[in-house]
Amino acid sequence: MDNFFERENLRYAMIGSGSWATALAKLLLNNHDRISWFVRDQESIDQLKQTGHNPFYLQAVHFDSDRIDFSSDINEVIDASDVLLFTIPSAFFKDEAMKINRSLEAKFIITAIKGMVPVENITIAEYFNTYYGVPFSRIGVVSGPCHAEEVAMERLSYLTLSSKHIETARSLCDVFACDYIKTIPGTDIYGVEYAAILKNIYAVAAGVCHALSYGDNFMSVLITNSFHEMRDFLHATHPDANRKTSKSAYLGDLLVTCYSQFSRNRTFGIMIGKGYSVHSAQVEMNMVAEGYYGTKCIYEINKKLNVDMPIAEAMYKILYEQKYPAYIIKQLSEQLQ
Template sequence: MDDSVQKIGIVGSGSWATAMIKMLGDNEAKKEVLWWIRKEEDLEYVRAYGHNPNYLSAVQLQVKDKNLFSAARSVIQGADIVVLNTPSAYLKDALKDVTAADFEGKVVVSAIKGIIPDDNLIVGEYLSKYYHIPLSQVVVVGGPCHAEEVSSEKLSYLTIAAKDSTNAELVAGLLRNRYINTIISADVFGVEYGAVLKNIYALAGGICHGLGYGDNFLAVLVSNAIREMHTCVNAIDPGVDRDINASAYLGDLLVTAYSQFSRNRTFGHMIGKGYTVQSAQLEMNMVAEGYYASACIQNIIQRYALEMPICNMVYQILYNRQPAAAEVRKLATKLT
C-alpha cells in the first residue's frame, strides 16, 4: 500500500462495527475513519465520551468528531473503502438513501455474516444486483473472530476474501495489528456462505444444549455440520479448490458453536429451554443472524435439492413451530 491516506467508512454501530473501529484505531497505517451511527443520541454519546453506550462500552474509540455521521450516505460518499457492518436484516434500511453512483469506484467490504431477507442473497450478490458493484470490488471479512475478544485484545484471526487480491491485501493491511492476524482468500462465495451457515449450526447447537444434550452429542453435531456446509457451498459455487477445514469455515463454525460470546448459540439455547422465537428476540440485545439465515437457506436447499438435515431441523423449529425435543430426536437418527 502507498503512503496516501485511506478514508474508511464504517456503516453500522453494533458490537462488530465497534470492534472494527477499535481494530482500525490500533492499526499503524495512515487512514481516516468515518463512522455512521444510526441513533442520534448514540452519536452524541460517542462524540462526548469516546465510547459506544450500547456495545463494547468499555472500548475507547479513536474517531474524530467531524467524522461521526447520522447519514449513511455521507459516510459512503466520503470514503475510499466502505465497510458494511449492520445486521443483514437492517442493511436495506441503512442504504435506503444511497445510490449506485455513491459506491462507484470504491472498494466495498462486507463484514455482515448473513443473507438479505426476502432477496435470499448474500451481501456481495445483493450489492452487485441492486448497486451494480462489480464483484471484483467486493471484499468479504470472515472469522473466526468474536467482537468481545477483539475488545480485550485477545489474539484473533480474520479471513479477508476477494476476487482481486490487491483489494484483499489492502483491507487486510488496514485491519491487521498487534492482536489481529489476517488470512487472505480468493473464495469470496465460500467464505460468505460459510459465515451464513455456521450461524444456523451454532443455533442448532444451542437448541441441543438447551434441551440437555451434552458435549459428546454437540461434537457429533458439529462434525456433521461441517460436512453439510461443504455440500451446500460446493453446490452453490462448484469447481473451487477450497479446504473446508480452514479457519474461515471450520474455525468460524467451532467458535460460533461453542463460545460463550456466540449470540446464535445463546438464541438457540433459549429456544431449547422453551422460549418462543419472539420472547427470545425480545430478551436478546443483539441480532442472531442464524434466525434470518434459516429461512433463506431453505430456498437454496430446495433450489439445489440438497440433503441438509441440520438446517432443516432448525427451520422446522423456528418457522413451523415444531417441538424442539422431537425434532432433535429425529435429527439424532440421521447423524453419523
C-alpha cells in the same frame, strides 16, 4: 490488474454501530488516522462524542472521538469515503441500503455482515453487485473465526480477508492487522460469505441441543455433520476446486460459533431450547441472531438445490414451523452419522 488499495490517502468508513462494527472500528483506527462512521441513532452519536464509548455495545472500548467523523446520514458518510465497511445486521441492511442515492462506482465495498438479504435470498456481495453494479473485484469480505468481544479485549484473534484477486486480499489484510489480529488472505468471496451464514444456523442448533441436555459426545457428532452440510452446500452453490473447507474461515468459524460463550446464535438457540418463543428470545437478547434469518434464506435456496441438510431443515422446523424442539432434535439424532 489495478489494486484499489495502492491509491494514496484512502478514506475509510464504518457503516453500522453494533458490537462487530465497534470492534472493527477499533481495528481501523489502529492503522488509520481517522475514519467516518455512520450511526443511525443521533443519541448514540452524542454519547460516542461525549464519552468515547458506544453506549450499547462493547462499552469497554474507548475511542478518540476527535479522530472520527460521525453522521446519521449514510450518504454523507459515503461522499466522504473511498472504502465502505458494512456491518449492519442483515435483517436491517436493506432498509439502510435503499437510502443510498449516491453512485458506488468509485468505492470499494467491504462486507462484514454474517447474513443474507431476506426475500431476495442473496449475499451482501451479490446485493451490491446486482443493485449497485459494484463488480466483485471491488468487493471484500471479512470473516472469522473471530468474536467482537475478544477483539475488544485484545485477545489474539484471526481474520480472513477475501477478495476476487489475492493481491487485493493481501492489501485488505494490511487494513486490519495489528499486534493482536492475525490476518489470512483468500479469494473465495462466495464461499466465506455462505459459510458465515451457515455456521450461525448450526450454532443455533448447538444451543438448542445444549439446552435439551445433550452432552459433548452428541455435540461433536452434530458439529461434524454440520461441517459436512456446509461443505456440500458450498460445493452445490459455488463449486471451487481450490476451496479448502478445513481452513479457519470455514471449519474454524463453525467451531467457535458453536462452542463459544460469546456466540449470540448459540445463546439464541439455548433460549429456544428452553422454551422461549423466537420473539421473546430476540427481545431478551437485545442483539440480532443472524442464524434465525439465515435459516429461512438457506431453506428457500435449498428448495432448488436439494442438498441433504437435515440439521438446517430441523432448525427451520423449530424456528419457522414452531415444532417442538425436543421432538425435532430426537428425530434429527436418528439421521446423524
